[in-house]
Every structure is written in C-alpha cells, then in structure tokens.
Amino acid sequence: MRGRAEFDAFYDATSRRVLHQMYAMTGNLADARECTQEAYGRAWRRWSAVSQTASPEAWVRTTAWLAAAGRWRPTTWRVRRREEPEPGSSQSDLIAVLRQLPAAQRRVVVLRYLAGLDVDEIALETGTPVGTVEARLAGAKAALAPVIADDTVPAGGRRE
C-alpha cells in the first residue's frame, strides 16, 4: 500500500487543480469544494488501488464529478439548479453560460480546455464515444462563443 506521505503529496499537487476544474464544471464554488474533498476522501479509502491507476488525478476528477452528479450517494448531493450568480466571481458571464450548458457539455469543455485532455482522452475518461465527445464540444463552443468573442481579438486588441 502507498502510504500517507504519498497521498499527501498527491493531494497537495493536484487538489487545487481539481477544485478549479470542478468549479468550472459545477459553476458553484461551495459545490466544487465539497465534491472535491469528498473525492479525495474516497481516493484515500482506496489509495492502494487508486495510486496504481494510470492517472489518479483522473480518478479523483471522475469521482468528484460523480459526486456532483449524485451518483454515489444521491441523498448527500441533491441535484439543484444554480441560477444565482457566484458571489464575487470575476467571470460571472462565463459562469452564467456554463450553467446553462448541459452537464455533459460542461464536463467535456472543461476537460478539453482546462484540463488539457485531447478528445481520445476525454472519451476514455467519460466513457463516451469519440464522436459524442466531439459533438458535445462543438455544442459547448457554440454556446460559449458569444461570451468569449471579445477574447478572440488578437494580442494588442481590445482585451488582450
């Protein structure tokens, strides 16, 4: 079994990143924090197995996603709509659009553009055919394009 020191090092190295990704996936900081911490707790319970997977971070991210989806313990993660803006968010427009996306689209767009996975890796992590991943990415990008249109101005332009 891998020991506590290794788990702690893994936690320290990855937890902020997973929290960031879960925030983008859920659009809610409190939810992201809760399901991220829950996922690391589950990872520790199964650390000997999780530590030997190809990507323990992917395992934690998937588990956190499932926690958010209410799959693991539905009673502790009641699905709710999140229509209120995230207090203090500097990216409220982005958060608002992300919340409007279907959850599956939100997940793949975060995995692609924040976690940096390619389409094949997303397909593997989400258990979804490549074509479906591509379709979801296209749908998400179409919905997000108006919000980030200003950011596409080349360097030296209005916002960059």
Next chain:
Amino acid sequence: MNSRLDDALSRRLAGLDADLAGVALPGAAAARRRAAQRTRHQVTGGVLAGVAVIAAGVLAIGDPELTATPEPAPPATDAETPTTVPTTPTDEPTTPPADPSPDPSQVSSPDTGTDDGDTDGGGGDSRLDVPPGALLDLADVTGDSGADWAEAPPGDSWLPCVPPVPSAAKAASFAVGNSRFDHIVEPTEPGTAADRLAALRAQVTACADGGGDYDLIQVWELSGVGDEAYLLVWSGPPTTQETTTYVTASLARSGGYVSAVFRGGEGQDYNGVPGPDDAVRAIERLCGAIGTDCPVTPEQNRLYPEPEGDLEGWLTIDDLAEIGLTDITEGGEVSDNTDEYGWTDYGHVGLPRDPLADGAESLEHRNYADPMEPGGSALDQLRARFPDADTARAHYEALVTAADGFTQPGDVIENTGAVSGDGYEGMTWRAESEYGVFVYGALLRGDTVTVVLHSIASHSDGQPYDVPPEQMRRLLDLAGQRLGG
C-alpha cells in the same frame, strides 16, 4: 478563428482560478479523516471461519519465527459466519487455502535449511544462490509517486509481521517518512519452493490475524505472476490514537526462489484493493536475473474476506446480470448503520419519505459493485423493517404517493409501472436530469419495504447501456421474490 476561440476559451476557463483565491480546501489530513469516519461505520468486522482455519494450520507448523508473532488467532465461531447461499453449486471454494498444508516435518526452517543436507542425493548444499540484480531498486520503489524514497539498511523491518531475512536470502529496503519497503529474495532447496512460500504465507497470516492491534484485512490469490503469488494486507503496530500501520505483502515464487515484497506505513484507513505491481515487478526482476521467462499477466481472486455470496432475502448477482448489469460482480456485507455515516433514508431525492420516522425498526443497506472497479457501476438495495405489516403498508403507500408527486426543476420523473406477485407489490420510477438517469423502485412485502436504486452510467468498457422500465420492473419483481425467501 477556431484556434483563437479555443485559446480564448482556455484563457477564460483558466481565469476562473481568480475566484478560488480565497477558497481553502480542508487539506489531505481532513480527507483522510473523512474517509476513516466513513469506513469505521461501514465495517462490521468479524473474522470468517476460513481464515481462522488457516491460522490454526499455521500454528501447527511450528516455524521458529512464529515465536515472534502475537497471540494466535482465536478459533472461529459459527456466529461470525454469515448465512450465505452459493451463487452456483459448482463454485470453487473461496476459503483461503492453507494448502498445500505443509507437513511440519517437511518444512525447513528458513535459517536451517542448509543443515538438512542434500534432498536430491547429490551431497553438499544444493540451495541456489540469489543472482545479482534480483532485487528491486530505488527507481522501482519510487516509480512516479514523486515521494522521496531512500535506501535503508536491509532487513530488520519495523513493519508489523515482516519476518527476518533468512541467512541465505538477499534483501533490499527503502524508506520515506513513515513508510517502508522491503524486498526479500530467498533461494530454496530443490523442490521446496512451494512449501517455503506456503510456510511464509502462513507465518505472515498467523501474525497479521493475531488479534489485538493486528488485523488481517485482505488476502488475494494472484494468478499469472511467476509460479504462484499472493497479496496480503494487514494492519498492526505501531499505532496511535488516529493511525495504525498498514502493510501490503506481495509473496511469490518462481523456479527455486521465493520473493517477498512488504510495503507499508502509517495510515488512518484501508479500504482499497491491493495492486499487483510490486509482485509483477519483483518477478520480472527475479526472472530477468536468473534468465528465465516468467508469466506476468496478473489476475486477482479474493480469498479473504470471503465474498459474501448471495444472501437470503436480498437480490443476487444473477438477478442483476439478468437485467444486464453484468459489470456488478459482488454484493457487499449488509450494514444497518443509521447514523450520519450510514443510510438514514432511502438515499435518493425522488424517494422523499423517511422510513425511520415512519416507524421502521431497522434500515439495512447492501451495495453491489465490482471490487476491482472502485467507483464503477453499482446498485444499492435497502430494506426497512417495520413492527408490523400495517405500519409497513402505511409507509409504503405514503412513499409511493410522495415519489409520484416529487418534482424539481430540471428533472423528468416518470412512474414506470407497478409489479405484484404472491405476497408483494411494488412500484418503479425513472428520473432523468442533466446529471444522468436514475432508476429506482420500492416494494412492500409483509412488514418490510425494500428499495432498489441504480444510476445508469456506462459499462466498464465504455459502452452505454440502459435499464428500460420492463427490466427495472423485472428487477423489483425479483427483489420481491427474494424477500419472500
């Protein structure tokens, strides 16, 4: 444009990090405490009869090293053995085999084997030598963990139940923080490697199952690695108020050699599945050193805790397979914890009725999953037992009414039909939302209400599947039949 859009999207998503500036995660220690609390309340304990049989067999061996072990395992009691119904009559026994039970007179003590003379009649010491390069090295231990492992003086491990290094053996040891790794390769006399492995395994088992601070957690047979291999997990001293020491042993033999890897350290919990990597690496290294090809295609079969099997009154693995849930291979132990770490209600927002508040005397839970796939496909069944049939019926009818009437924004909930049979009646639902699909049902039989829950995800091979209403009704129907015994 598309590339610019991609770049901009990446930048904007990365910019969400600014919102996390004041957000602190509770930390790794809090995650471990959270896990420990969950497990402490999930594990009901109890030593299965099969393991105690092993311990008894071990004690008959009389290995001198056993004198260093803690008290022997207590004898098994019938009361600790759950009522199990074999899945199939032809199942192989899963009791951890003490066999080949070495005859005490035939098992050479690790340190005295060379005194026994020549077993092949050739005269002199016929024991092999450990070839150079047979031991794992620092890079093997460190792997991609990122931990700062360092070499340590070989042998004399502080990990509980790790035996001394026999005189003819070679060993390598490593340490980091409160963790330690020991690898021992021991040559045996011709024809005795199997017996030596059995003796070593028995010795470790007897110690790890010794009671007190010692607790044997899991034993796995590992086929396809060398000639024979096992994984054992246990906990033991040193312990603190919050932690204990967990050890995983990878014991294997190949040709005339026995390889033993012990990896362990301080921890708060263990509820995972030991991996084969250490055993595979050790056998690969050993076989490379002696110049032979060895199998390294591991397949794990759990010996202890003995799989619960099918339990009377609960859905069976065959029931689940009948409706296509073939990824689910094992039902767990039944838990009746109803505190904050147990199940205090039916566990789904679409079944908004509290059985305990409605008078249930107990709420039992059983989870079905594949132990080799943590986080994989799973199903939950609960049974609420009421003091009488009338109270159970009142609760069931209120539950069905509440479930039929439940709604929340974004969810599409459908009543997918009723089931009935001799002495039982039930109802099924399907809830779809952006997060996925849940299928669930509730059934009344006598003084008991049982609930079945499943979240549809994908098979382990990534292929999608569904549990359509007729299949869910069939599953609930089977639950009603099982409930009747």
